Amino acid sequence: MxxxxxxxxxxxxxxxxxxxxxxxxxxxxxxxxxxxxxxxxxxxxxxxxxxxxxxxxxxxxxxxxxxxxxxxxxxxxxxxxxxxxxxxxxxxxxxxxxxxxxxxxxxxxxxxxxxxxxxxxxxxxxxxxxxxxxxxxxxxxxxxxxxxxxxxxxxTSGDSLHKRGYRTLTSKAPITETLAAALLMLTPWKPDRILVDPFCGSGTFPIEAAMMAANMAPGMNREFLAEEWKNLIPKKCWYEAMDEANDLVKDDISVDIQGYDIDGEIVRAARANAAAAGVDHLIHFQQRPVSQLSHPKKYGFLITNPPYGERIEDKKNLPELYKTIGERFVALDSWSAYIITAYEDTERYFGRKADKNRKIYNGMMKTYFYQFMGPKPPSRNPGRQNG
Structure with a gap:
């Protein structure tokens, strides 16, 4: 070939x-x-x-x-x-x-x-x-x-591959599916660890995490332009690749993935998107403000794209918001936090310097991926990646 x-x-x-x-x-x-x-x-x-x-x-x-x-x-x-x-x-x-x-x-x-x-x-x-x-x-x-x-x-793709086919309803400033997946891959999160997004919006982080946990290929529910290129790509190749994707799905897994948002309508939209992606049974969505963020378990992951004041009038609320995120994070014993934002005073109000900080361009916007590492859990599996 x-x-x-x-x-x-x-x-x-x-x-x-x-x-x-x-x-x-x-x-x-x-x-x-x-x-x-x-x-x-x-x-x-x-x-x-x-x-x-x-x-x-x-x-x-x-x-x-x-x-x-x-x-x-x-x-x-x-x-x-x-x-x-x-x-x-x-x-x-x-x-x-x-x-x-x-x-x-x-x-x-x-x-x-x-x-x-x-x-x-x-x-x-x-x-x-x-x-x-x-x-x-x-x-x-x-x-x-x-x-x-x-x-x-x-x-060969046609519509951009971030269009997985599940997100019909979006929040004001959604993160793309491809970027959410890449950021999850930059963390040591594994499906046996808790994952919470306290600003889940249309549900992109929880949905991408659930698809990764269930080993669901992101392109399973969409079409591609090159499917019509019979002169270059035999139809058989598409059928075999889709069969491979279907065979790899692990739908019976047990995970603890949660998404919260202060807006009840947005939470309903996130649930609908998760259902369209086929992972609604793997995610718990709830209407909850970040000030009420808590979790009884240890060694979890916070991964989120909080507001960063795209509009001038929103900027005045940011110090208080990021201070609240930092306070709630301190109360989460032994957790790690991963925050993507364009807000340059994040560390100042979060109350801690990030262990790692990666510059990422989201379209033309310069954003920062702040990584606050918690301790790794006691290893049941020697040699497992640090958390």
Whole structure:
């Protein structure tokens, strides 16, 4: 089976998590750059990566790379790519997105139109036709220019992979599913430990944790654009990858995962999302303010995305809010806390300096992932990862 170079974009600052996921799936990583990891795989890998990877935004199939400092070089470089090996004569093709960093060519619309013309020129010669109906499967391209090097890739996913298919109802400032999964993977949390999100919003952290605990692949309940690429990926590969995902689900596990929110309507939405994900039986949701946060058990994990004052009028409430979170955390004997926020005074009002602090870009917003480590539990299982 033909091998491809596949690109998995991710949040800036979470490349190591993405790399580990790809290696765990059994593929060879060829390059790690800011915000993306490139790996080698065949048609089966396209299916498995889309269905199983929790932290990538999409899976891109790389078709070419070349240097271009002028639009003429962009045209010629694009025309050299053997498009007929990827796109059938009835395929619908266009440059869906072009981004440029530190490059002489920087106008996305010009890059898009010139590359489309070059693709048409190439395929006219290859197929011996002058007009393309474009009424078949879709083959959208994503193009990155960095220091005048053009990387061209086809998008196999379609809708971003953070759209798992379960979150129909959202809170005001939801964290994406891919980011929530990556942050959970940065912690030593395991399904035999308690997990509480006191600002659960639409339920993303608890739901992603429950799916991980039950070994449910994140892409089980959605479709992917490349399912229509019968010229490149046999339908059998999709069926086999989905069968593998279904066989791995452990639905009868017992976990203690809880989500609280002060807004009862939001809690109802979180329950509905958990039901859509098939994990509502694994999570306890409750309407509860953070001031009432408590738990009788030891060695639990607090992981949350609290408000951080997106609006000016909310900012005045933040010192008191973060002070309350810190006080409730002190009362949770031997717990660990993991907080993602853009609020720069978090440690000051939380009342403790973080053991680790990781800078992560959530879209264009700079956020911090504060990690307050508790003691590890007495080991029933020697060699287990520290908590």
């Amino acid at each position: 033909e091998r491809f170079e596949l690109i998995a974009p991710c949040h800036f600052g979470l490349e190591a998590v993405m790399k580990r996921e790809i290696l765990d799936l059994g593929y060879e990583v060829s390059q790690v750059e800011d915000g993306r990891v490139t790996f080698i795989g065949d048609a089966e890998a396209v299916c498995r990566a889309n269905i199983f990877l929790r932290t990538t935004e999409r899976i891109l199939l790389k078709v070419g790379s070349f240097k271009a400092e002028t639009f003429e070089e962009l045209f010629q470089g694009t025309r050299v790519i053997p498009w007929e090996q990827y796109i059938p004569r009835d395929g619908k093709f266009w440059v869906a997105k072009a981004s440029s960093i530190k490059s002489r060519l920087f106008s996305p619309s010009d890059i898009q139109s010139i590359m489309k013309k070059a693709m048409v020129e190439r395929m006219k010669g290859a197929y011996g036709i002058t007009w393309f109906p474009e009424d078949g499967a879709s083959y959208p391209l994503r193009v990155f220019l960095y220091k005048d090097v053009v990387t061209v890739a086809m998008d």
